[in-house]
Amino acid sequence: MELTAVRIDKPDELDVIIGQSHFIKTVEDLHEALVGTGPHLKFGLAFCEASGPRLVRHSGNDDELVALATENAQSIGAGHSFIVFLREGYPVNVLNAIRRVPEVCGIFCATANPVEVLIAGTELGRGIVGVVDGPAPLGVESAEDQLDRKRLLRAIGYKL
Amino acid sequence: MELTAVRIDKPDELDVIIGQSHFIKTVEDLHEALVGTGPHLKFGLAFCEASGPRLVRHSGNDDELVALATENAQSIGAGHSFIVFLREGYPVNVLNAIRRVPEVCGIFCATANPVEVLIAGTELGRGIVGVVDGPAPLGVESAEDQLDRKRLLRAIGYKL
Amino acid sequence: MELTAVRIDKPDELDVIIGQSHFIKTVEDLHEALVGTGPHLKFGLAFCEASGPRLVRHSGNDDELVALATENAQSIGAGHSFIVFLREGYPVNVLNAIRRVPEVCGIFCATANPVEVLIAGTELGRGIVGVVDGPAPLGVESAEDQLDRKRLLRAIGYKL
Amino acid sequence: MELTAVRIDKPDELDVIIGQSHFIKTVEDLHEALVGTGPHLKFGLAFCEASGPRLVRHSGNDDELVALATENAQSIGAGHSFIVFLREGYPVNVLNAIRRVPEVCGIFCATANPVEVLIAGTELGRGIVGVVDGPAPLGVESAEDQLDRKRLLRAIGYKL
Amino acid sequence: MELTAVRIDKPDELDVIIGQSHFIKTVEDLHEALVGTGPHLKFGLAFCEASGPRLVRHSGNDDELVALATENAQSIGAGHSFIVFLREGYPVNVLNAIRRVPEVCGIFCATANPVEVLIAGTELGRGIVGVVDGPAPLGVESAEDQLDRKRLLRAIGYKL
Amino acid sequence: MELTAVRIDKPDELDVIIGQSHFIKTVEDLHEALVGTGPHLKFGLAFCEASGPRLVRHSGNDDELVALATENAQSIGAGHSFIVFLREGYPVNVLNAIRRVPEVCGIFCATANPVEVLIAGTELGRGIVGVVDGPAPLGVESAEDQLDRKRLLRAIGYKL
Numbered sequence: 001m002e003l004t005a006v007r008i009d010k011p012d013e014l015d016v017i018i019g020q021s022h023f024i025k026t027v028e029d030l031h032e033a034l035v036g037t038g039p040h041l042k043f044g045l046a047f048c049e050a051s052g053p054r055l056v057r058h059s060g061n062d063d064e065l066v067a068l069a070t071e072n073a074q075s076i077g078a079g080h081s082f083i084v085f086l087r088e089g090y091p092v093n094v095l096n097a098i099r100r101v102p103e104v105c106g107i108f109c110a111t112a113n114p115v116e117v118l119i120a121g122t123e124l125g126r127g128i129v130g131v132v133d134g135p136a137p138l139g140v141e142s143a144e145d146q147l148d149r150k151r152l153l154r155a156i157g158y159k160l
Numbered sequence: 161m162e163l164t165a166v167r168i169d170k171p172d173e174l175d176v177i178i179g180q181s182h183f184i185k186t187v188e189d190l191h192e193a194l195v196g197t198g199p200h201l202k203f204g205l206a207f208c209e210a211s212g213p214r215l216v217r218h219s220g221n222d223d224e225l226v227a228l229a230t231e232n233a234q235s236i237g238a239g240h241s242f243i244v245f246l247r248e249g250y251p252v253n254v255l256n257a258i259r260r261v262p263e264v265c266g267i268f269c270a271t272a273n274p275v276e277v278l279i280a281g282t283e284l285g286r287g288i289v290g291v292v293d294g295p296a297p298l299g300v301e302s303a304e305d306q307l308d309r310k311r312l313l314r315a316i317g318y319k320l
Numbered sequence: 321m322e323l324t325a326v327r328i329d330k331p332d333e334l335d336v337i338i339g340q341s342h343f344i345k346t347v348e349d350l351h352e353a354l355v356g357t358g359p360h361l362k363f364g365l366a367f368c369e370a371s372g373p374r375l376v377r378h379s380g381n382d383d384e385l386v387a388l389a390t391e392n393a394q395s396i397g398a399g400h401s402f403i404v405f406l407r408e409g410y411p412v413n414v415l416n417a418i419r420r421v422p423e424v425c426g427i428f429c430a431t432a433n434p435v436e437v438l439i440a441g442t443e444l445g446r447g448i449v450g451v452v453d454g455p456a457p458l459g460v461e462s463a464e465d466q467l468d469r470k471r472l473l474r475a476i477g478y479k480l
Numbered sequence: 481m482e483l484t485a486v487r488i489d490k491p492d493e494l495d496v497i498i499g500q501s502h503f504i505k506t507v508e509d510l511h512e513a514l515v516g517t518g519p520h521l522k523f524g525l526a527f528c529e530a531s532g533p534r535l536v537r538h539s540g541n542d543d544e545l546v547a548l549a550t551e552n553a554q555s556i557g558a559g560h561s562f563i564v565f566l567r568e569g570y571p572v573n574v575l576n577a578i579r580r581v582p583e584v585c586g587i588f589c590a591t592a593n594p595v596e597v598l599i600a601g602t603e604l605g606r607g608i609v610g611v612v613d614g615p616a617p618l619g620v621e622s623a624e625d626q627l628d629r630k631r632l633l634r635a636i637g638y639k640l
Numbered sequence: 641m642e643l644t645a646v647r648i649d650k651p652d653e654l655d656v657i658i659g660q661s662h663f664i665k666t667v668e669d670l671h672e673a674l675v676g677t678g679p680h681l682k683f684g685l686a687f688c689e690a691s692g693p694r695l696v697r698h699s700g701n702d703d704e705l706v707a708l709a710t711e712n713a714q715s716i717g718a719g720h721s722f723i724v725f726l727r728e729g730y731p732v733n734v735l736n737a738i739r740r741v742p743e744v745c746g747i748f749c750a751t752a753n754p755v756e757v758l759i760a761g762t763e764l765g766r767g768i769v770g771v772v773d774g775p776a777p778l779g780v781e782s783a784e785d786q787l788d789r790k791r792l793l794r795a796i797g798y799k800l
Numbered sequence: 801m802e803l804t805a806v807r808i809d810k811p812d813e814l815d816v817i818i819g820q821s822h823f824i825k826t827v828e829d830l831h832e833a834l835v836g837t838g839p840h841l842k843f844g845l846a847f848c849e850a851s852g853p854r855l856v857r858h859s860g861n862d863d864e865l866v867a868l869a870t871e872n873a874q875s876i877g878a879g880h881s882f883i884v885f886l887r888e889g890y891p892v893n894v895l896n897a898i899r900r901v902p903e904v905c906g907i908f909c910a911t912a913n914p915v916e917v918l919i920a921g922t923e924l925g926r927g928i929v930g931v932v933d934g935p936a937p938l939g940v941e942s943a944e945d946q947l948d949r950k951r952l953l954r955a956i957g958y959k960l
Contacts (some may be wrong), residue, residue: 001163001278005442022251022270022293024309024319028960035606036960038838038893041329050273050294050431057309061957070300079294080271090424092343093838096896099259099419100580102252102516105267105323105419107425110342113370118440118447119321120278122165124169127278129290131440133342134370134399138361141375149344150800157861158345158826158835159233159800160790161323161438182413182430182453184469187477188640195638196742198573210433210454215461217469230460240431241453256576259419260740262412262676265427278440281454282325282513287438289450303639310960314521317541318515320508320950320959346800353746355798356902357676358733413678420900422836430758470640477701478675480630480639480668481801481918483641493768502891502910502933504949505958530913530934535941537949550940556702559934560911564932572663572742579739582892585907587745589900593690598641598760600918602932609917609930610769612762614690614692614719620710620797621695629664629697638665640787643801645922711801731822732902739899747905750822751880753850758927760918770929772922774850774879780870781855784916789824789857798825 005132006075006114007081010068017098018076018117019107020132024049024057026082026103031059034084036148041089044069050079050125062087076117078126081104101132107157109133164166165292166235168224168243170228171313175251177244178236178277179267180292184209184217184316186242186263191219199250204229204268210285217230223245236277238286269293325436325452328403330388335411337404338396338437338451339427344369346378346423351379353417354404356394358371361409364389370399382407382448384407396437400425429453436473485596485612486555488563490548495571497564497578497588498556498597498611504529506562506583510631511579514564521569524549530559531607542567556597558606562583567581589613645756645772646715648723650708651710655731657724657738658757658771659747664689666695666722666743671699673737674724684709690719690765702727716757718766720745743759750774805916805932806875808883817884818876818917818931819907824857826903831859833897834884839941841889844869850879850925851872867945876917878926880905896953900926909933937947 008016021030026047034043044065046058055072058065065085073083082104086094091110098104108113113134120129141149153159168176173296181190185209192219204225214232220226225245227247234244242264246254246263251270258264273294280289313319328336334462341350346367366378376393380386385405393403402424406414411430414469418424429435431452440449461469473479488496501510506527507557514523524545526538532565536553540546553563566574571590578584589595592613600607621629632640648656661670666687674683684705686698700706703762705725713723724745726734729752732783738744749755753774760769793799801827808816821830824849834843844865856873859864865885873883880895882904886894891910898904909915920929941949953959 002431003163003440005321005440007444007445017242020267020269020291020293022220022439025261025313027309028313028319031960032958036892040838040840040841040888048297050271050297052315053301053305054298055300055305056297056299057226057306059960074297074300077296079292079296080269088837088840090343092345092836095425096420096422096900097582098402100256100896102577103255103268103270105255105341109400110423110425111370113399114444116442116444116447118442118449119164120163120290120292121807122278124165124167124274124276125275125292125295127290128294129278130447131340131441132399132447133340133442135374136397136399137368137370137376138374138396139376140394141373141377145373145375146377146933147412151349153345153348159332160831160861161325163323169521172507180427180453181430182450183410185412185473187469188473188479192638196572198520198569200518200520200568208457210431210457212463213365214455214458215465216459217461217466218391222452233459238457239433239452239456240429248520252516257742260576261382263414263430265415265430273538280323280325280452282436282438284327284434284436285452285455287436287450287452289438292349292418292525306668317511320511320539351800352798356732358682358729359729360678379800408680409678412676414739417902420736424898459782478672480671480699481805483760483803485641485760485764487764498930500907500909500933504951505892507949508953509960514755521750528937530911530937533945534935534938534940535945536939536944537941551650556938557936559913559932559936560909572665573744576740576742580896583910584897585910586794587660589720590658590743591690591744594717594764596762596764596767598762600803600805600932601915602928604805604807604914604916605932605935606834607916607930607932609918610721610758610760611660612765612766613660615694615765616719617690617714617716618694619696619788620714621659621693621697622904624692625798627781632724633665633668636905639668643803643920645801645920645924647924697879732825735905736900736902747820748905749820749880749903751850753879754924756922756924756927758922770920770927771820772879772927773820773923774921775854775925776877776879777848777850777856777874779856780852780874781853781857785853785855786857789827793825793828799828 002121003061006121008115015086017110020105021103022080023103027057028060029101031064035095042087045084047071047082048074049119076130164279168275173177175246175271175272177270180265181263182240183263186220187217189261195256202247205244206230206233207242238288322441328435332469333432335406335432336382337430339403340425344350346421347377347379349421357414366390366393366406374399398448444461481599484599488595493592495566497590500585501562501583502560503583507539509536509581517574517577522567525564526550526553548640558608574617642761644759647673648755653776655726657750658699661743662720662723663743667697676697677734685724686713687722713749714768718768722749802921806917808915813912815886815912817910820905821882821903822880823903827857827859829901837894837897842887845884846873847882878928908944
């Protein structure tokens with residue numbers, strides 16, 4: 001078994017979601033689930049079909065994001081994995097909708113950070129074993145950091 | 161830490177679901193959740209208890225599938241992992257029911273492909289680090305492949 | 321890529337939940353989700369922020385459990401990972417509430433066993449690739465073991 | 481406001497589900513949600529569109545059940561209500577899938593009993609105010625009735 | 641059709657939940673869902689079976705609350721309705737668990753207020769058409785009332 | 801018991817959602833759930849507190865919509881009912897997020913139609929017994945209407 005780290009190739013600050021699913025119906029179901037979260041979201045998604053023609057299947061409502069998803073899915077190359085890029089919306093807006101898609105097994109990460117997908121390669125194929133989602137923490141938050149965190153979430157309107 | 165790939169031993173095209181849970185109540189709750197998805201589903205499941213007597217616990221409504229689940233759970237041998245085999249139904253029919261089981265942490269894969277479970281062994285025990293769910297993709301779908309995909313899902317009645 | 325096993329440092333039989341999320345709003349949302357499961361639960365949680373100040377963020381309603389979560393999150397050090405310790409309640413009581421938190425990607429494990437978190441380190445940072453959740457199984461349950469399992473779940477009131 | 485009771489016209493023992501939704505996308509989404517619960521389910525559904533052309537919209541995979549749903553939706557005639565008839569499957573198998581459909585507001589009843597839908601008529605239109613789902617209870621279960629209930633659920637395989 | 645208001649007979653401040661379900665499996669599934677929300681919850685529940693022997697079915701882990709649920713279910717007498725009384729826990733702790741029970745159609749109310757269940761009686765039987773959940777509002781909250789509300793939720797620990 | 805129909809006072813085509821909840825925490829939780837569905841949604845909400853000071857509690861991120869919700873909640877005046885108005889988003893985008901709020905019992909309707917809320921008044925208070933959500937249907941869709949429906953959903957991007 002060979003372990004490699006595949007760096008997701010994306011502009012800084014662009015949000016990406018990576019998960020595991022099954023069945024090509026994933027492509028239409030993820031598309032419809034994402035469209036259903038709101039009228040402004042732009043997204044592209046790709047899915048690694050792992051039987052029959054074994055194609056990277058793709059969909060979305062933004063050509064650039066679809067192309068980006070397709071290229072990164074090819075780099076990952078793990079059977080039944082999927083990848084989604086988002087604009088005009090954030091992962092927090094869509095994770096529960098993605099989770100309800102009946103083909104989805106799980107979600108590895110959702111992030112705007114630089115991210116590496118850790119891949120195990122065997123004779124059979126490739127599998128995602130984890131992600132490095134940004135760098136390691138530098139310290140522990142103090143009482144003042146805690147106030148800053150709470151203020152920030154209130155300033156941007158997420159919490160009351 | 162030693163990494164090994166355990167090949168799931170199953171007939172071609174038989175669907176398998178592999179996940180992580182906790183607590184032996186998983187066995188009855190998964191059984192009842194699966195029975196509750198419909199009157200025709202046949203299944204067998206097994207769960208690796210990781211404390212006390214540490215037995216591979218099993219249940220189901222089809223003896224052959226229960227035996228298959230038990231054998232494969234033994235090969236995996238990872239604490240609190242579970243495995244389910246299905247007939248007369250597909251993973252897409254049951255993943256949301258499995259996800260709602262209050263002991264279930266996550267689902268690694270759901271597939272009819274050949275599948276390897278990637279295992280890390282330490283002095284403490286064994287843990288699933290990922291799955292290879294079928295072979296890697298061969299290319300990117302074209303506009304025509306896309307139409308074929310949509311036609312197929314409509315021909316088998318899943319999409320309208 | 322370097323693989324290491326980080327042993328969770330906790331008292332025997334204390335329940336721990338480890339997962340992957342994103343965005344510092346996780347800290348307040350997990351706190352509120354856990355408080356919302358019942359008036360008796362005691363918990364501490366920590367989350368590895370992976371951008372900006374990159375602090376281990378923490379919250380809870382029990383100082384000792386918050387300190388334990390913070391220390392173990394530092395040992396794990398994987399971007400966007402979180403850890404929760406519970407008293408006066410069990411993972412089975414809270415996993416569905418945690419799963420509904422809109423920032424949560426997935427849950428690696430929930431357990432009172434000794435547990436190792438398997439970490440991959442790269443130049444970018446650290447990522448969780450799996451867990452060893454207690455020791456491997458010793459055998460397969462017999463018909464009598466099965467009766468014991470059912471009796472136990474009924475004796476403690478979980479099943480009827 | 482005029483109150484009337486509309487008797488659902490259906491064969492004895494046929495299962496019906498009645499709910500409130502919005503938007504004509506309901507028709508396709510309910511169809512796909514029901515197909516997704518398993519390969520054997522037969523169903524027909526109808527939805528009372530309440531703007532534009534205001535048609536009883538219908539779908540399903542069994543013509544007889546679709547016709548039955550359409551006729552009963554016309555009798556109900558309440559804006560944005562829907563009705564589903566099932567064969568080869570039971571409401572318990574599909575209610576959570578129906579609830580996840582993003583247009584569905586709520587479910588009034590799911591039953592094989594004789595059922596009356598209670599309708600309020602105003603100048604604006606008609607609204608469902610409740611259902612009479614079978615006759616009133618005759619007594620309270622005794623300890624022996626309780627054992628019979630538990631035995632029945634175990635004999636038919638729903639509980640362990 | 642005759643409309644009546646049935647007053648729920650309960651001690652002041654005791655929490656009650658009233659809903660619509662189907663199938664006697666509701667009784668065990670509600671019991672197990674409620675037990676699964678935490679180790680301290682005390683509850684009693686009753687369900688109006690609407691076919692066959694048509695008994696008020698009941699369960700719980702507190703005899704007094706079971707008796708109270710049974711008596712009130714008899715007063716309601718609406719086919720497939722259920723009622724739950726809680727102690728050592730609040731509706732906010734259990735509504736999502738109740739909603740996930742696959743037999744549950746909907747929930748009419750959850751409240752510690754005085755409550756009336758509005759019943760329509762026909763020749764067929766009785767149906768719940770609504771609830772009066774406490775008295776009508778007296779005014780609109782001012783900015784100062786709003787601060788009080790926020791302070792209260794933070795003082796009792798529900799919000800941060 | 802007196803039955804009346806309260807017409808929701810709103811601009812044509814503005815979307816409204818009406819439901820039943822409990823506990824003043826509803827106000828903050830609905831606000832945060834709605835904010836969490838996407839960065840563009842504008843909304844106002846109000847909730848009829850039914851104990852203590854019994855105020856119409858309100859929140860939102862658009863003053864006009866908050867005022868509209870408050871006025872309509874006063875007209876409804878039913879204990880523990882809530883009402884939400886939306887702009888820059890549709891009910892289909894938010895119903896599952898509202899349903900997950902742990903205080904929410906159920907949702908009566910979601911609609912841009914003219915809508916009447918059917919209210920029962922007793923000595924105790926007021927309760928919602930149903931809604932008239934737009935006018936009754938005029939006919940049954942033909943095969944051609946069906947094609948039009950499918951074309952429309954694809955033209956606006958909701959279905960593929």
